[in-house]
Amino acid sequence: MLAPPRDMPQSAGMTRHFHRIGVIGGGAWGTAIAQMLTRDTQDVTIWCREEEVAEAINTRHENTVFLPGVPLNPALRATSDLTELHLMDALFSVAPAQHTRTTLRALKGHIRPDTPVVLCSKGIELSSAEFMTQVLADELPEAIPAVMSGPSFAIDVARGLPTAVTFAIEDENLGTDLIAAISTPTFRPYLAHDLLGAEIGGAVKNVLAIACGIALGKGLGRSAHAALIARGSAEMTRLALALGADRETMAGLSGLGDLVLTCSSETSRNMSCGMALGKGESLEAILGARNAVTEGVATAPVLKKLAASKSVDMPICDAVADVIEGTINVDEAIHRLLMRPNRAESVIA
Numbered sequence: 183m184l185a186p187p188r189d190m191p192q193s194a195g196m197t198r199h200f201h202r203i204g205v206i207g208g209g210a211w212g213t214a215i216a217q218m219l220t221r222d223t224q225d226v227t228i229w230c231r232e233e234e235v236a237e238a239i240n241t242r243h244e245n246t247v248f249l250p251g252v253p254l255n256p257a258l259r260a261t262s263d264l265t266e267l268h269l270m271d272a273l274f275s276v277a278p279a280q281h282t283r284t285t286l287r288a289l290k291g292h293i294r295p296d297t298p299v300v301l302c303s304k305g306i307e308l309s310s311a312e313f314m315t316q317v318l319a320d321e322l323p324e325a326i327p328a329v330m331s332g333p334s335f336a337i338d339v340a341r342g343l344p345t346a347v348t349f350a351i352e353d354e355n356l357g358t359d360l361i362a363a364i365s366t367p368t369f370r371p372y373l374a375h376d377l378l379g380a381e382i383g384g385a386v387k388n389v390l391a392i393a394c395g396i397a398l399g400k401g402l403g404r405s406a407h408a409a410l411i412a413r414g415s416a417e418m419t420r421l422a423l424a425l426g427a428d429r430e431t432m433a434g435l436s437g438l439g440d441l442v443l444t445c446s447s448e449t450s451r452n453m454s455c456g457m458a459l460g461k462g463e464s465l466e467a468i469l470g471a472r473n474a475v476t477e478g479v480a481t482a483p484v485l486k487k488l489a490a491s492k493s494v495d496m497p498i499c500d501a502v503a504d505v506i507e508g509t510i511n512v513d514e515a516i517h518r519l520l521m522r523p524n525r526a527e528s529v530i531a
């Protein structure tokens with residue numbers, strides 16, 4: 183395990199240890215995180231909703247459904263019984279954003295007060311317009327929230343390729359101890375304090391990746407693609423400032439870092455969904471053909487409402503929401519964006 187970087191705050195008093203870690207969610211990302219966390223000094227249990235996924239991880243040491251082809255550490259234990267995640271030293275919440283509330287609710291009354299719950303899902307809850315920290319506060323108010331977000335494809339992390347993410351938590355000492363427990367030479371969490379900013383980056387970049395995919399699928403070229411990333415970054419920053427998050431976070435791993443990754447690679451489910459839309463496929467056909475969550479599809483409409491309620495101008499995200507809701511088609515969305523009046527480049531203006 184790596185020593186903490188020299189400029190990280192050192193823990194005051196006793197170092198906190200995390201011997202028993204629970205991961206909520208046996209999709210690709212939960213599996214990659216569980217694999218990365220499993221080591222001699224740490225017992226990791228991953229909760230999988232599907233019994234066959236837990237069975238495959240325990241017997242074949244592979245998540246044959248959501249992360250096929252990656253050999254997993256035989257020490258990683260899987261269960262389909264959420265009660266086995268009671269009383270863990272730390273939890274990682276990795277169910278899709280629209281299902282995070284129900285999984286956290288099932289742990290109500292069964293976590294120690296002050297258990298860190300590291301939120302790793304990227305989205306906004308459709309029914310409440312809440313980010314994951316708010317959902318956690320509703321369901322497990324005794325938990326200590328942290329947000330881990332950044333440019334990190336599950337397949338890269340599971341294979342041990344170098345990855346860096348934002349790790350946002352209010353208590354610097356606890357954050358330092360947690361990062362010391364989870365980091366590896368190839369998985370580098372950077373300590374931050376802006377939880378909301380990290381969540382905004384993770385949720386909004388998925389919607390922007392759909393827009394970038396549409397542009398590439400339609401053959402609009404790399405110049406248009408780059409313009410969407412830059413103007414998308416302005417939209418993300420504008421929302422962050424309106425909601426009270428830090429501008430600096432938007433330029434970091436969970437903002438610009440993840441925006442660039444997700445908008446540039448067909449490995450992204452959001453970007454590839456956009457590309458298929460741009461090529462003329464229907465949303466129903468695209469989603470029906472995949473066994474994976476495409477978070478931007480649920481987030482776009484609720485993001486549109488949230489931005490409107492705060493009077494934040496987010497034309498690219500709004501256009502994606504309208505395409506997803508079927509009120510305009512892809513050509514109309516492109517026309518609408520291109521016909522906008524000229525304006526100042528500034529984020530705020």
Ligand SMILES: NC(=O)C1=CN([C@@H]2O[C@H](COP(=O)(O)OP(=O)(O)OC[C@H]3O[C@@H](n4cnc5c(N)ncnc54)[C@H](O)[C@@H]3O)[C@@H](O)[C@H]2O)C=CC1
Nearest residue numbers: 208209210211212231248278279281303304335336474475
């Ligand atoms: N896959 C990746 O590379 C990364 C994913 N994430 C985020 O992690 C979260 C989870 O995504 P993945 O692990 O990729 O999922 P996935 O697409 O690999 O698998 C879908 C997951 O949804 C779960 N699910 C379906 N219906 C459910 C229900 N009713 N209740 C609870 N769970 C249900 C399935 O059990 C499965 O774990 C998302 O918010 C995603 O944005 C974040 C970083 C990287």
Ligand SMILES: O=C(CO)COP(=O)(O)O
Nearest residue numbers: 332333334335450451452
């Ligand atoms: O969040 C991700 C990479 O950081 C994964 O993006 P997709 O959900 O679009 O695949």
